[in-house]
Amino acid sequence: MSSRIAQKLILVGAPGAGKGTVAKGLVDRFGLTHLSTGDMLRTAATAGTEVGLAAKVFMDQGQLVPDAVMVKLIAERVQEPDCRSPDGSPRFLLDGFPRTLVQADALQSEGLAPDLVVFLDVPGEAIVRRLSGRRTCPVCGNSHHVEFAPPTVEGCCDRCGSALIHRTDDHEATIRHRLATFEAQTSPLISRYGAVTERVDANQSPQAVLKAAVAVLRAYGVPLLDEKGPLGQA
Numbered sequence: 600m601s602s603r604i605a606q607k608l609i610l611v612g613a614p615g616a617g618k619g620t621v622a623k624g625l626v627d628r629f630g631l632t633h634l635s636t637g638d639m640l641r642t643a644a645t646a647g648t649e650v651g652l653a654a655k656v657f658m659d660q661g662q663l664v665p666d667a668v669m670v671k672l673i674a675e676r677v678q679e680p681d682c683r684s685p686d687g688s689p690r691f692l693l694d695g696f697p698r699t700l701v702q703a704d705a706l707q708s709e710g711l712a713p714d715l716v717v718f719l720d721v722p723g724e725a726i727v728r729r730l731s732g733r734r735t736c737p738v739c740g741n742s743h744h745v746e747f748a749p750p751t752v753e754g755c756c757d758r759c760g761s762a763l764i765h766r767t768d769d770h771e772a773t774i775r776h777r778l779a780t781f782e783a784q785t786s787p788l789i790s791r792y793g794a795v796t797e798r799v800d801a802n803q804s805p806q807a808v809l810k811a812a813v814a815v816l817r818a819y820g821v822p823l824l825d826e827k828g829p830l831g832q833a
């Protein structure tokens with residue numbers, strides 16, 4: 600563990616590990632700026648920046664945005680004031696990137712290698728159970744879970760009564776494929792970042808997971824929002 604205060608944070612976890620919930624909780628408590636690749640791509644494309652437009656060409660064709668473009672996008676985004684600590688150094692919580700060792704190298708060459716990686720660890724079988732049981736309402740967007748949040752009337756949305764669907768994304772075969780991809784590409788990152796990686800057991804309640812993640816950031820010296828004085832100065 601480093602004695603310096605961690606400022607460049609990366610959240611790693613398989614699909615369904617609960618990254619979104621943890622990211623939101625950490626942002627609320629630590630005042631970090633949450634950088635999700637999906638959001639950054641949409642924002643830059645809409646804003647029409649040079650990098651954003653370059654990325655948009657690929658997105659419009661349904662292709663993956665190349666690593667070099669993605670890294671440039673992140674490097675630009677990190678220049679903005681909300682990604683800077685008072686002394687001007689970069690400060691952020693990056694989610695969804697890097698996913699591969701090649702991307703990790705690219706990030707490092709921009710001087711953005713993480714000083715803390717929070718790995719949300721959930722056994723594959725638990726993720727399959729979490730995701731494959733999900734049923735979605737195509738009308739109002741509500742979601743249920745056959746095991747953890749069953750609807751009052753089987754197969755019907757509690758909110759609007761429409762028939763629930765089982766999205767392709769939530770089919771077991773799709774989930775297992777995504778997990779295998781994660782295992783093959785992203786797990787090596789955990790080894791690469793071994794010295795600054797902290798594993799959080801994410802196979803527990805969302806509250807417990809967040810509590811454990813908060814404890815990790817505290818151990819790395821990340822100040823809570825209310826420790827910096829009035830919110831306005833954060």
Ligand SMILES: [Zn+2]
Pocket residue numbers: 736737738739740741756757758759760761
């Ligand atoms: Zn509904």
